[in-house]
Amino acid sequence: MVQNKGKYDERNRLNDLTGKEWLQHTKSFYVSKRSIQDKPAFEHPAPFLVKDIEWLIEMFTKEGMTVLDPFVGSGTTLVAANNLNRRSIGIDINPEYMKLANKRVKIDNKDVCFEVGNSGEKLSDISNIDYIVTSPPYFNILSNKGSGIRKKSEHFRNGSRVSVETYTDEVKDLGNINDYSEFIESLASIMTKCFLVLNNKKYITLILSDFTINKEEHNVQGDIVKMMEDIGFKFAGTVILLQNSKPLYPFGYPYAYKINHHHQNVMHFRKEE
Numbered sequence: 001m002v003q004n005k006g007k008y009d010e011r012n013r014l015n016d017l018t019g020k021e022w023l024q025h026t027k028s029f030y031v032s033k034r035s036i037q038d039k040p041a042f043e044h045p046a047p048f049l050v051k052d053i054e055w056l057i058e059m060f061t062k063e064g065m066t067v068l069d070p071f072v073g074s075g076t077t078l079v080a081a082n083n084l085n086r087r088s089i090g091i092d093i094n095p096e097y098m099k100l101a102n103k104r105v106k107i108d109n110k111d112v113c114f115e116v117g118n119s120g121e122k123l124s125d126i127s128n129i130d131y132i133v134t135s136p137p138y139f140n141i142l143s144n145k146g147s148g149i150r151k152k153s154e155h156f157r158n159g160s161r162v163s164v165e166t167y168t169d170e171v172k173d174l175g176n177i178n179d180y181s182e183f184i185e186s187l188a189s190i191m192t193k194c195f196l197v198l199n200n201k202k203y204i205t206l207i208l209s210d211f212t213i214n215k216e217e218h219n220v221q222g223d224i225v226k227m228m229e230d231i232g233f234k235f236a237g238t239v240i241l242l243q244n245s246k247p248l249y250p251f252g253y254p255y256a257y258k259i260n261h262h263h264q265n266v267m268h269f270r271k272e273e
């Protein structure tokens with residue numbers, strides 16, 4: 001049976017969705033979905049899933065628009081944008097990730113572009129962006145918690161982590177900053193440049209989970225929202241990306257409650273000048 005997709009409103013300048021489809025995208029949670037295109041990405045320690053990013057790109061762009069990811073890693077944003085006929089630009093400090101991304105989607109520097117380097121510098125050469133979606137390093141947690149590499153026998157990303165890894169040895173790699181305030185300041189400096197390259201009335205989405213700092217639970221989401229508001233972005237809400245198949249760890253058992261983070265905070269902001 002063909003389902004009624006609903007009607008497209010000609011006044012819609014944001015995306016190509018019908019009213020019915022738009023409404024589905026406004027739910028405050030989304031259940032993470034895997035696809036066959038995710039498999040090659042697991043050579044990277046913290047990739048997005050393609051379908052999760054497609055869901056966002058569908059909401060915040062029309063066909064032919066340009067999507068930017070300043071921490072593009074294995075190139076998932078480029079894959080998702082290409083699947084939906086959007087142009088894309090990714091930046092990552094690790095040159096190996098460009099090779100990995102190129103195995104997933106053909107980088108041609110016109111419709112699919114990958115710049116190797118520090119986003120703090122590379123963003124100065126970019127303009128006219130319609131949507132930014134990205135996930136920065138989660139402070140220093142890859143190296144700090146010995147949580148880098150996943151078990152080889154488990155091919156999807158819910159495999160348990162078995163050893164330490166960092167993205168690079170570069171000082172400009174945000175994952176190598178060991179002071180949390182300094183991490184937020186460095187991220188803020190890159191987000192300020194993102195503000196400049198993003199077209200007015202367009203959106204930026206930051207994806208991060210909360211995490212512990214010195215073994216204490218921390219409200220990272222609160223700090224990120226404040227940081228983005230201080231730059232001038234308008235907060236548009238947080239969607240919870242549910243990751244219901246990760247392993248559970250008995251961190252505090254049987255003495256104290258310790259949370260297992262099985263979701264990401266998908267934080268939306270709009271540039272309104």
Ligand SMILES: C[S@@+](CC[C@H](N)C(=O)[O-])C[C@H]1O[C@@H](n2cnc3c(N)ncnc32)[C@H](O)[C@@H]1O
Pocket residue numbers: 041044046047048049070071072073074075076077091092093094097117118119120134135136137138167168172173174175
């Ligand atoms: C959480 S990962 C992003 C993963 C990506 N979403 C994916 O699907 O593969 C963060 C990335 O930021 C990169 N990175 C860290 N500091 C950077 C900087 N200053 N400029 C550009 N990339 C940086 C790391 O190399 C890493 O690949």
